[in-house]
Amino acid sequence: MRVLMFGWEFPPHISGGLGTASYGLTRGMSTLSDVDVLFVVPRAYGDEDQTAIRLIGAGDIPITRKRLDIESFRKKFDYLEVASHLIPYMDPKEYEKIHSREEAGNKRFLHIDEEGRIVFSGEYGPGLLDEIANYALVAGIIGRDEEFDLIHAHDWLAYPAGIAAKMASGKPLIIHVHATDFDRSGGSVNPDVYAIEKRGMEAADRIIAVSNLTRSIVIEKYGIPPEKVVTVYNAVEPLEDHKPMGLRKGVDDKIVTFLGRITMQKGPEYFIEAAFRVLKKMRNVRFIMAGSGDLMEKMILRAAQLRITDRFHFTGFLKGDDVFDMLRMSDLYIMPSVSEPFGISPLEAMQSNVPVIISRQSGVAEILTYAIKVDFWDIDAIADSIYGLLNYPALSTMFKKYGKIEVDNLRWDESARQVRDVYYDVLNQGKS
Amino acid sequence: MKTICLFFQVHQPFRLRRFRFFDIGNDQYYYDDYLNESVVRKVANHCYLPANEIILDLIKKHQGKFKVSFSISGMALEQFELYAPEVLESFRKLAQTGQVEFLAETWAHSLASLKDREEFEMQVKMHAERIKTLFGQEPTAFRNTEHIYSDEIGAMVADMGYRVMLTEGAKHVLGWKSPNFLYANAINPKLKVLLRNFKLSDDIAFRFSNKSWNEWPLTADKFVSWINTIPPREEVLNLFMDYETFGEHQWADTGIFEFLRALPAIVFDKSTYQFSTPSEIAEKLYVVSAIHVPYPISWADEERDLTAWLGNPLQEEAFNKLYSLKDKIRNLDDPGLKKDWYYLQNSDHFYYMCTKFFSDGSVHSYFNPYNSPYDAFINYMNVLSDFMIRLNAALPSTSEEKELARLYQMVREKDEVIKKYEEKIRMGARKPASRKPAQKKVSSRKKEGTGTTRKPSGKKTGEKSASDVRKKSGKKAPTTGKSSGTRKKSSK
Numbered sequence: 039m040r041v042l043m044f045g046w047e048f049p050p051h052i053s054g055g056l057g058t059a060s061y062g063l064t065r066g067m068s069t070l071s072d073v074d075v076l077f078v079v080p081r082a083y084g085d086e087d088q089t090a091i092r093l094i095g096a097g098d099i100p101i102t103r104k105r106l107d108i109e110s111f112r113k114k115f116d117y118l119e120v121a122s123h124l125i126p127y128m129d130p131k132e133y134e135k136i137h138s139r140e141e142a143g144n145k146r147f148l149h150i151d152e153e154g155r156i157v158f159s160g161e162y163g164p165g166l167l168d169e170i171a172n173y174a175l176v177a178g179i180i181g182r183d184e185e186f187d188l189i190h191a192h193d194w195l196a197y198p199a200g201i202a203a204k205m206a207s208g209k210p211l212i213i214h215v216h217a218t219d220f221d222r223s224g225g226s227v228n229p230d231v232y233a234i235e236k237r238g239m240e241a242a243d244r245i246i247a248v249s250n251l252t253r254s255i256v257i258e259k260y261g262i263p264p265e266k267v268v269t270v271y272n273a274v275e276p277l278e279d280h281k282p283m284g285l286r287k288g289v290d291d292k293i294v295t296f297l298g299r300i301t302m303q304k305g306p307e308y309f310i311e312a313a314f315r316v317l318k319k320m321r322n323v324r325f326i327m328a329g330s331g332d333l334m335e336k337m338i339l340r341a342a343q344l345r346i347t348d349r350f351h352f353t354g355f356l357k358g359d360d361v362f363d364m365l366r367m368s369d370l371y372i373m374p375s376v377s378e379p380f381g382i383s384p385l386e387a388m389q390s391n392v393p394v395i396i397s398r399q400s401g402v403a404e405i406l407t408y409a410i411k412v413d414f415w416d417i418d419a420i421a422d423s424i425y426g427l428l429n430y431p432a433l434s435t436m437f438k439k440y441g442k443i444e445v446d447n448l449r450w451d452e453s454a455r456q457v458r459d460v461y462y463d464v465l466n467q468g469k470s
Numbered sequence: 471m472k473t474i475c476l477f478f479q480v481h482q483p484f485r486l487r488r489f490r491f492f493d494i495g496n497d498q499y500y501y502d503d504y505l506n507e508s509v510v511r512k513v514a515n516h517c518y519l520p521a522n523e524i525i526l527d528l529i530k531k532h533q534g535k536f537k538v539s540f541s542i543s544g545m546a547l548e549q550f551e552l553y554a555p556e557v558l559e560s561f562r563k564l565a566q567t568g569q570v571e572f573l574a575e576t577w578a579h580s581l582a583s584l585k586d587r588e589e590f591e592m593q594v595k596m597h598a599e600r601i602k603t604l605f606g607q608e609p610t611a612f613r614n615t616e617h618i619y620s621d622e623i624g625a626m627v628a629d630m631g632y633r634v635m636l637t638e639g640a641k642h643v644l645g646w647k648s649p650n651f652l653y654a655n656a657i658n659p660k661l662k663v664l665l666r667n668f669k670l671s672d673d674i675a676f677r678f679s680n681k682s683w684n685e686w687p688l689t690a691d692k693f694v695s696w697i698n699t700i701p702p703r704e705e706v707l708n709l710f711m712d713y714e715t716f717g718e719h720q721w722a723d724t725g726i727f728e729f730l731r732a733l734p735a736i737v738f739d740k741s742t743y744q745f746s747t748p749s750e751i752a753e754k755l756y757v758v759s760a761i762h763v764p765y766p767i768s769w770a771d772e773e774r775d776l777t778a779w780l781g782n783p784l785q786e787e788a789f790n791k792l793y794s795l796k797d798k799i800r801n802l803d804d805p806g807l808k809k810d811w812y813y814l815q816n817s818d819h820f821y822y823m824c825t826k827f828f829s830d831g832s833v834h835s836y837f838n839p840y841n842s843p844y845d846a847f848i849n850y851m852n853v854l855s856d857f858m859i860r861l862n863a864a865l866p867s868t869s870e871e872k873e874l875a876r877l878y879q880m881v882r883e884k885d886e887v888i889k890k891y892e893e894k895i896r897m898g899a900r901k902p903a904s905r906k907p908a909q910k911k912v913s914s915r916k917k918e919g920t921g922t923t924r925k926p927s928g929k930k931t932g933e934k935s936a937s938d939v940r941k942k943s944g945k946k947a948p949t950t951g952k953s954s955g956t957r958k959k960s961s962k
Contacts, residue, residue, distance in 0.1 A: 319492055407825075410844050418490055425491040426848030429855075432787030433847060
């Protein structure tokens with residue numbers, strides 16, 4: 039079976055969980071002999087790991103030889119204004135770019151190079167909605183030209199591409215919900231993104247959600263019939279051999295780490311408040327907030343206000359190996375997310391033998407047993423869990439030992455097998 | 471003679487309240503009164519009161535032929551006194567019939583038998599005395615917490631003068647043997663051992679209302695037809711269960727009370743069985759053999775071992791931390807701390823920390839106040855940390871004595887400072903700004919100086935103010951009181 043898959047990013051050019059998850063899934067699928075994946079991203083850089091799949095960039099597909107039906111797609115999307123919270127993942131570099139590019143205004147023309155290819159940035163900039171529309175346009179062409187049995191689109195940025203390919207080919211469409219705008223926005227949903235998401239879900243023949251939490255959002259908030267939505271949990275890539283650390287722990291204190299985008303979705307303020315409570319009772323502990331995001335300044339102010347900045351540190355955005363080093367230095371990892379469709383990062387922490395506290399409002403909480411689960415808003419419970427894990431060693435010893443085993447059993451090939459079952463189910467349904 | 475031994479466990483733990491780490495050292499009350507009271511009230515109304523009434527009726531009706539036995543934990547007795555005295559009264563009525571035997575157990579429903587003989591014996595004694603005062607019986611039969619038993623525990627119980635002990639008819643201990651005989655302890659054969667027939671006990675306790683069970687519905691007739699198939703040489707049928715089976719685990723609308731009400735008459739009509747209490751059985755029947763139990767067994771979970779309470783590192787840690795305090799407790803004469811010491815030993819606290827998520831998770835969650843075993847562990851350890859602080863304060867060892875003395879001194883000093891400031895405020899109020907500002911400045915500084923000198927004990931005033939000045943000026947200052955005055959000026 040040949041699958042045409044649409045994503046938005048692919049390692050190493052990623053800025054969040056979406057790229058990691060798509061990559062892991064395709065890696066898992068490469069172990070299946072009966073599934074062949076053609077993965078499309080807006081822009082291929084050429085240095086992606088293509089051992090598992092064939093990757094093409096939409097920007098490499100010439101469109102000159104087709105009559106372009108640009109208008110129909112542009113009409114649907116080009117009225118969108120880019121609001122900052124619409125952008126799912128952002129690092130400081132991109133943040134800068136957005137500020138500087140806003141001045142340029144919205145130019146509405148199609149960039150085509152001399153060979154008739156659309157130029158994609160593949161990033162989350164202000165031209166995002168144009169790019170989505172263009173991506174869908176090219177997807178329609180790919181849909182006509184390529185041979186495949188079904189279409190699989192990852193997250194809202196790729197839904198229009200999936201729909202276009204479905205319209206062009208008549209093949210069944212599966213969409214994979216890694217997050218919804220309800221998770222990203224903390225409730226104040228952008229109606230235009232919601233419309234794109236809902237349209238994708240309605241056009242899909244089957245929807246894969248990354249957790250039951252996400253599945254119920256799809257059913258309840260988007261009005262999708264429950265029988266159309268299945269849950270397939272994410273997994274985690276086995277830990278590669280990692281060189282001794284570049285960063286070194288210079289203090290004897292215990293280190294409690296928050297690692298992620300500092301945005302409302304991740305609940306950074308609950309981490310600070312819990313840290314404040316713990317610091318009132320014990321001193322030999324330091325709290326690290328690693329990452330960046332639109333709430334960072336506010337968080338620094340809050341930490342200063344609570345007078346804990348001698349024990350509460352901000353690292354800014356961490357890249358590559360620094361992330362692993364940060365994890366290895368940590369005595370405790372905490373993910374107090376307000377709404378987390380899945381959450382791979384606690385699994386990565388557990389791989390590094392770090393005990394984790396996760397919010398009950400996360401998909402990963404549905405499958406982990408060797409983790410402390412708390413409601414994100416229950417600051418006292420978070421503080422108590424931090425204190426307990428740092429002061430009663432039996433707990434962290436147990437988590438390190440069994441958590442590692444538990445996380446090693448969450449394998450992408452298992453997720454891939456479940457996705458394949460969904461494929462067969464959809465294909466058989468089409469026949470009958 | 472063929473006989474049935476009906477035994478019921480009655481136990482309610484003192485569940486802990488949510489005790490956060492910031493309560494450590496600040497709060498000394500550990501129990502969730504509201505939860506405990508509502509559970510006890512609920513179970514009293516659903517189970518204890520109606521079941522006791524039925525049993526009382528049955529005893530009267532069958533005139534000396536129907537007999538039952540109970541083990542009521544000290545924790546349950548205390549909570550009945552607090553929240554449901556009428557339950558105690560109804561047990562007393564049962565005791566007065568003479569057909570009901572009350573067994574001894576550990577006062578705190580504790581796991582002390584596994585850790586400390588002295589503590590164990592003391593708790594058993596406490597419980598036996600309480601049973602005597604409440605029900606007028608001196609217990610001769612013994613039942614350990616959750617039917618925990620081993621050869622050694624049995625020998626310990628025998629040494630205390632008990633003649634019979636109840637435990638589980640665990641498969642891995644019995645092998646091909648039947649639980650329906652009277653056995654004896656392998657070390658001290660004077661102690662008879664009764665083994666629970668878990669198949670027939672659990673048919674009532676667990677499966678009674680299970681509609682997917684192929685024997686559902688279970689009637690007294692059907693049950694008696696089963697016990698009639700037991701070979702005639704097997705003389706004793708031990709039916710041991712939680713008393714909460716009646717009306718709580720199995721709700722009244724399942725027909726469990728009707729079953730209980732009908733059972734004795736049908737047993738007498740359709741079988742040759744009688745009812746006896748454990749001590750009677752120990753008296754009347756012959757021992758067939760010794761039972762070898764080298765490792766402790768219990769009646770809990772599939773494994774019938776200790777893993778429900780001591781099966782993971784969290785439980786071990788909490789258990790060992792708790793019993794590391796036992797020597798200190800022995801020298802203690804503080805009723806409040808003693809009480810907490812017993813309440814904290816309750817086996818349920820450890821049961822809540824069990825991480826056998828899958829096989830027996832549902833039983834573990836019954837009346838469980840915690841979301842997860844980790845939650846249970848952290849809360850318990852927070853309470854235990856506070857308890858240790860209080861214990862150390864009450865019984866300081868040498869190094870701690872010093873620390874404590876230091877703290878007391880600090881409190882005294884602070885009191886003095888406060889007194890000083892209060893005086894100052896009063897003086898300030900009495901003498902408003904009539905003085906010249908320059909003068910006022912000097913006087914206030916003087917006072918501050920003398921205020922701080924109180925802190926270190928042996929030092930003299932002059933020296934202290936000199937060192938104060940040294941800090942301010944950042945230079946090395948001479949230590950004489952005289953020159954310190956000049957330094958003061960220069961540092962200003």
